[in-house]
Amino acid sequence: MLTQKVFLRKTKRGNILKIVREHYLREDIGCGSVACGRCDSESTRPLQKDFESASKVVEHAHYIVPDTNIVLHQIDVLKDEAFRNVIVPQTVIQELRHRHAPAYNSIREMLAIEERHFYCFVNEHHKDTYVERLPGESANDRNDRAIRRVVGYLQSHLAEQGLSIEVVLLTNDRECLNSAKKEGLTAFSLKEYVGGMGKPELLDKISIDADGSSEGDPVTNKKKFMYPEHLTPIALQAGIKSGRLRSGKFMASRDNYLEGFVCLGDNEDESDRVLIQGLMNLNRAVQDDTVVVEILPESEWVCPSSVVLEDEPEEDDKVDEEDDDGDEVEREKKVEKALKESKTEKGVEKMPTGKIVGILKRKWRPYCGILAPSAIKEATKHLFVAAERKIPKIRIETRQAAALTGKRIVVAIDSWPRHSRYPLGHYVRTLGDIGDRKVENQVLLLEHDIPHQPFSQAVLNCLPKMPWLITPLDESKRQDFRSVPTCSVDPPGCTDIDDALHARSLPNGNFEIGVHIADVSHFIRPHTALDREAATRGTTVYLVDQRIDMIPDLLSSNLCSLISDVDRFAFSAVFEMTEDAKVVGAKYCKSIIRSKNSFTYAEAQARIDDKARKDEVTEGLRVLNSLAKKMKLKRMENGALNLASSEVRFQVDSETHDPIDVKTKELLEVNSMVEEFMLLANKSVAEFIYNELSHCALLRRHPVPPVGNFDPLVRAAATRGFDIQVDCGKHLADSLDRASIDTDPFFNTMLRMVATRCMSQAIYFCSGTIAKEDFLHYGLALPFYTHFTSPIRRYSDLIVHRLLAVAIGADATYPELLDKVRVQNLCNNLNYRHKMAQYAGRASVTLYTQIYFRDKNVLEDGYILFVRENALQVLLPKYGMECTLYVKDKPGGQQRIKVPFTYDAEKCTQTAGDVTLRQFERITVRVSLDRTNIQHQKLVVELVRPHIPGFSVDIEKPMEVDEPRNDGEPEKKKTRAV
Structure with missing residues (x-):
């Protein structure tokens, strides 16, 4: 059966096109029920025949048909195992695909799980369920009518066969619900249906409407508005187009919950920012939302506050009452008044200040945290405190507060109405007990959006078969460095060895220096499941007690890792250098190496310092170390910055995994040696691929910070009599070198730490998307830079390997890498993943430091x-x-x-x-x-x-601390470095 859809479309030139689309209708589409005797026996039949009613509101066994809004807004409820035998109309699937990708992906996953008994009924191509859109009917009304037609058809289809299986429509749309009942259909709101399931925890998962009421509840109009109303989408777009309004990403402050910034446009370096102060001006924005801001008159501009302010509820907070926000508002007014009256640091220029007038795109996600304690045991309304300080508290309704006490839970935001001090949300799931290390690590990974699921079977199927051998064909296509004295130098316990080095003398008195990098691109081919997974993860994430690999262990710790005494594929950058560390030649090639040694930093340093050692590997290390010192001196003379940060290592009990000691990271000469040659390879490859592929090279830049960013550094140095010049990187580096106090050697380190805070973030970019003068890496003082040396743990390096292979003719062209838009989109994801991995690593250190200080x-x-x-x-x-x-x-x-x-x-x-x-x-x-x-x-x-009477603590009187959590006598501990 064939129908036609005819519609008119206007072209850019103003012409009118008549478009006719054929729509085929069929009679052989099955209902999906095993009990059915009419449908084609070969059709898919996931729906059960004999089963118990899931809800008491329906007496008989039944199939469930949810409408679009149920699947869109209540996906957390449908994910529960209690929901089985669910028929999802094709109309719903199509709407989800266009409206909400996460819900679309979730429902597809459930349809693929055989045990859940979910079935997609293709109603849009069934002759008895397809409906045309009526004149004057909205698309939403037509879709609701199509879904009701599905329920009616399936109910009659099963009843005609004498089957006592009902078909139940679930909808929270009152008009749709009333229409269904008038048509004689069995229909319920989700709250009615779940209420009869005998699972109170499911009621907690029901999402809340934007008006602040649960589905099916009347909306109260008695509440006072607390926040300004957001402008309509049409007004927002008109304001942006006229230039009166600006859009950007909202970034909440970690130090002050009444303050945030809007990074305008797509500014990755966050240099073009608007300050937002006060609850009314923040106007319900949440971290990472895309917002629209109105910049205030310059007379109303202010400086960022110097006050550290945390949103900690008072002891008498009545979070369970409907009208608790009145006291909250009064308290916030007092806090904001004090904030406005606070002093700002002298010499700090006022910055553009604005107010948020609308939200273009919410970036809400499930949040991990705990329930705030309530003074009333019978309370059903509670505040949820997110693990991330930048996220506001969330008001949820739950009937299982007693069971959730002491648990880490996940909560989703549903809405943030004008009358509510906090956003409204619903409970999603429980992670486990607070303090349990596995639970805390899971929270850490979820909060930083770190993909950490086990690799899928599709990914594992892409791995090479073992045993893996190098073939004669491989040898013919690669340069053989297996006889060269090559070695690697890495931290203790490192198994994903990316790089190895060699140095040997040339007849002309110069040195051949080889920087050999694991050839991961040989094993990870484009468009495979393995490649897609690596691109999604973006980077390996290093936590204190574990490593979340970007690629499976067979590659990261075995076939790609340049471990000693085995043949491995590499991508080699070979340099000819003079005795004074000047590069006079460079070439790049695919190679085969056999590393002679895998040193730790301490072992390599000991080799260099041991004068009795005369073997070729040790002599090569001495050459590398000597050249590296000269390279670093030249780099510093060119204006590269030597900044500082604190890194620590934990000694962990091998049985309990508790931290028992902590040490700062010790830097040796060989640390700098390895760093210098990695920098040499990275900058050389960057310049080479840019010259060969100028429009699509993946590079890394460090934007020049605005001069105003350095104000804290300049003022800090001035207090000790030092003048810091910040007009260029060279002057800054020289100023930091001069700012030294003989009696306080740590002063210069702290000053460099402050300088680090003033910097913009280094980011990946595609060379064809910005001007060449913006390529500069400010911190390294290099015009070109990229990441080439760590492809096992960074996807950016893998892409650079592919580009370099194309440039030297060692591999086929990758069409997608010649499209600058696609490369830039890839860079955006890599920047996000790199940033989240850094934050996750720091959070892991914080977690273990807290465990270390527990008692x-x-x-x-x-x-x-x-x-x-x-x-x-x-x-x-x-x-x-x-x-x-x-x-x-x-x-x-x-x-x-x-x-x-x-x-x-x-x-x-x-x-x-x-x-x-x-x-x-x-x-x-x-x-x-x-x-x-x-x-x-x-x-x-x-x-x-120094002692301040009435403020300093008396060290003669020890402070009371909580009792240790471990039971029994302490056992003898074994330690290992993490």
Whole structure:
């Protein structure tokens, strides 16, 4: 059977086209039920024949037909195992595909799981269920009518065969529900249906409407509006087009919940930002939302606040009551008033300030966290506290608060109405007990959007068959370096060895230097499941106690890893260098190597220092080390920056996996040696692929920071009498080198840490998308730079290998890599994955540091890294962590600190009595773990020296700490480095 769809379309030139599309209707589309005797026996039949009713609201066994909004907004409910024998009309699938990709993917996954008994009924091509759109009928109404037609057809289809199986429509649309009942169909709202299932936890998963009420509940109009109304989409687009409004990504502040920034346009380096201050101006924006901002008149511009402010609920918060937001609003007004009255640091220029007037795209996702404790046991409304401080608290309704106490749970945001202080959401699932290490790691991975599922069978099928051997054909296509004295130098315990080096003398007195990089591109071919998975993951993620690999272990730790004494494929960059480290020639080739040794940094350093060692590998290391020193000196003379950060390593109990000691990372000469040759390879490959493929090279740039970014650094150095020049990278590097105090060797390190905070983030980009003058890598002072040396753990390097292979004719052309738009889209994902991996690694260190201090109360030396108006940021070098030492109470809160401190923004000091605390000053603090906030446990520091009466702690009186959690006598511990 054939029908036709006819419609008119206007072209760009103004012509009118008549388009006719044929639509085929069939009679042989099965209903999907095993019980059916009419449908073709060969048709798919996932629906069960004999089963119990899932809900008491329906007496007989039944199949469920959800409408589009149920699948779109209530997917967390449908994912529950209690929902089986579900018929999803094709109309719903098509709507989801265009409206919401995550829900579309979720329903497809459920359709593929045989045990769930989900079935897609192709109603749009069935002659008895296809419906035409009526004149004047909206597309939504037509689709609702099509879904009701499916329910009616299937009900009569089964009843005519004498089967006692009902077909039930689930919809929260009142008009659709009323129409279904008028047509004699069995229909319920989701809340009615789930209420009869005897599973109260499912009721918690029901999403909340934008009006603030659960589906099926009347909407109250008594609540007062708290936030300004968002502009309509038409008004937002008109404002953006006229230039009156600007759009960008919202970035919440970690230090002050009443402050955030909007990064305008697609600005990856976040240099073009608008400051947003106050709840009304933030206007319900959540981290990473795409928002529209109206920039205020310049007379209303302000500086970022110097106050550290956390959104911590008061003890008398009534989160279970409907009208609890009234007191919240009054308290927030007091806090905002105090915030406006706070001092700003002298010399800081006011920045563009604005207010958010609309949301273009929400970036909501499931959030991990805990329920805030409630004073009323019978309460059903609770506040959810997210693990990520940038996410506001979420109000949810749950009847299982007692069971969720002490658990890590996942919550989704449904809406944020104007009358609610916090967004409204619903419970999704429970992860496990708070404090359980596996649960905490899962939270960490979920919160940073780290793909960590086991590799699928499709990915594993792409791996080479074992045993893997090098064939004569492989040898004929590659340069043989197996006889060359090559070695690798890596951290202890490293199994994914990306790089190896060699150095040997040439007859002309120069040196041949080989930088050999694992040839991962040989094993990962484009368009395979393995390639798609690696592109999605983007990078390997390193946590304290585990590694989340980008590619399967067979490749990362075996076939690609350049382990010693086995033949391995490599992509080699071979340089001819003079004795003074000048590069006079370079070539790139696919190769075969056999590494002679796999050294740790300490082992390689010992080899170099042992004068008795005269073997060719050791001599090669000495040549490499000598050249690296000269290369680094030249690099610094050209203006490269030598910045600083704190890195620590934990000693972990091999049985309990608890951290028992922590040490700062020790840097040796060989660390710098390896770094210099990796930089040499990266910058050489970058220039080469740009010259060969100028429109599609994947490069890495470090944008020049705005001069204003360096204000904290300039003021900090000025307090100690140093002048920091920031007009160019060379002057900055020279200024940092001069800013040294003989009596305080750590001062220069801290100054470089402050300089690091002033920098923009380095990002990947496609060379054909920006001007050549913007390619600069500011920190390295290089005009071209890329990542080539770590393809086992970075997908960017794998792409660079493919581009280089094309440039030297060693591999076929990759058409998708010649499209600059596709390459830039790839770069955007890589930038996101790289950033999230960094954050996850830092969060893992924070987690283990907290575990380490769980039962400790120790005195440590620290340094004041930053002086804020109400707090000091204290650096603990031994642990590589910063802690906040509050010297003033929270604005608008209760008075707890009795000692008055005076803040001097110009001198970066806090003074109490005759004691002045200065930036970079060394102090002694007592360090412990604050467990009062279960969600955001944190290290707290209390001042010991210098002593301030009434503020400093008395070290003669030890602080009470929680009892240790481990039971019984301590056992003898075995340790391993992580």
